[in-house]
Amino acid sequence: MSIAGAVNRAERIAALNFDYAEQPKARVERCNLCGETVFVGLTHRDRYGYPASASGCTRCGLVFLDPVMTAAAYGDFYAGTYRPLVSAFHGRLIDARSIQQEQKEYAVERGDLLAPYVEGRGYRTLLDIGGSTGVVADAFARRFGLRATLVDPAPLETAQARALGLETIEGLVEQVDLGNRQFDVVVLCQTVDHLLDVTGTLRRLRDLITPGGVFFIDIVDFRAAYLRNGSVEAAIKIDHPYYLTEATMTAYLERTGFTVARADYAADHLHVSYAAQPSAPRPDALPPAATTEALWREIRSVQNAPGPRS
Numbered sequence: 001m002s003i004a005g006a007v008n009r010a011e012r013i014a015a016l017n018f019d020y021a022e023q024p025k026a027r028v029e030r031c032n033l034c035g036e037t038v039f040v041g042l043t044h045r046d047r048y049g050y051p052a053s054a055s056g057c058t059r060c061g062l063v064f065l066d067p068v069m070t071a072a073a074y075g076d077f078y079a080g081t082y083r084p085l086v087s088a089f090h091g092r093l094i095d096a097r098s099i100q101q102e103q104k105e106y107a108v109e110r111g112d113l114l115a116p117y118v119e120g121r122g123y124r125t126l127l128d129i130g131g132s133t134g135v136v137a138d139a140f141a142r143r144f145g146l147r148a149t150l151v152d153p154a155p156l157e158t159a160q161a162r163a164l165g166l167e168t169i170e171g172l173v174e175q176v177d178l179g180n181r182q183f184d185v186v187v188l189c190q191t192v193d194h195l196l197d198v199t200g201t202l203r204r205l206r207d208l209i210t211p212g213g214v215f216f217i218d219i220v221d222f223r224a225a226y227l228r229n230g231s232v233e234a235a236i237k238i239d240h241p242y243y244l245t246e247a248t249m250t251a252y253l254e255r256t257g258f259t260v261a262r263a264d265y266a267a268d269h270l271h272v273s274y275a276a277q278p279s280a281p282r283p284d285a286l287p288p289a290a291t292t293e294a295l296w297r298e299i300r301s302v303q304n305a306p307g308p309r310s
């Protein structure tokens with residue numbers, strides 16, 4: 001980006017008057033993946049210029065915002081600041097309406113990944129967690145002949161999903177009451193990085209999947225995000241409490257009771273998607289120590305290299 005472009009971006013973000021430093025936050029006591037308490041501080045500013053710190057777990061390599069905004073602060077952030085902030089960052093309007101074309105393309109690509117694990121299995125129900133306006137749930141429901149239920153905390157977005165004929169439940173998956181319902185296909189699309197408790201959510205989802213069902217999840221690959229930008233700070237953003245890698249996502253799935261059936265590098269070279277099936281939890285699963293050591297070496301190398309800074 002040119003200097004003028006960076007100045008314009010900074011001015012657009014400043015014009016939102018969002019005071020990150022003043023938001024209520026909590027320090028992270030234990031690693032959400034492995035329970036470790038020894039962390040390394042990695043960065044002190046995010047891609048928007050906010051004073052957001054990210055730490056990494058020395059044992060498993062999970063990276064996360066620390067301190068992190070409280071659930072109530074994130075509630076306010078998503079209600080008023082999130083879409084305008086992303087729009088200011090990119091310099092174009094990004095809202096529930098404008099993302100729909102992108103979501104349609106996403107649904108086709110990710111549907112191709114899921115098809116071998118869904119077709120011909122007699123599945124009837126789909127649960128989409130954080131499903132926004134329902135474009136993806138609707139596409140999957142039509143393609144695979146499923147009845148779709150969508151859970152999302154944003155009322156403006158669930159209203160659009162309802163207009164598509166989907167069953168919608170307003171709220172966060174940790175809080176909504178689904179009784180003893182189970183679903184054949186459960187999807188968590190472009191959402192896991194936004195959660196406050198990944199382990200708790202994955203455990204909850206494990207209970208919501210039928211024994212022979214399938215789970216879809218995708219991550220923004222943290223390594224891809226910092227390598228493409230040549231900057232670790234450019235990969236950190238206050239909207240993502242978590243920064244997952246293939247190694248940490250796989251460990252999360254194994255620990256909470258899923259076996260990866262297929263992983264897929266998305267065409268954007270940024271997301272990694274997984275089709276996973278319920279299995280016995282392996283509560284001690286961890287990324288190999290050598291993988292975690294390589295992650296710290298790579299982060300230091302990116303931080304110390306002369307090169308572009310966005």
Ligand SMILES: [Zn+2]
Nearest residue numbers: 031034057060
């Ligand atoms: Zn850890």
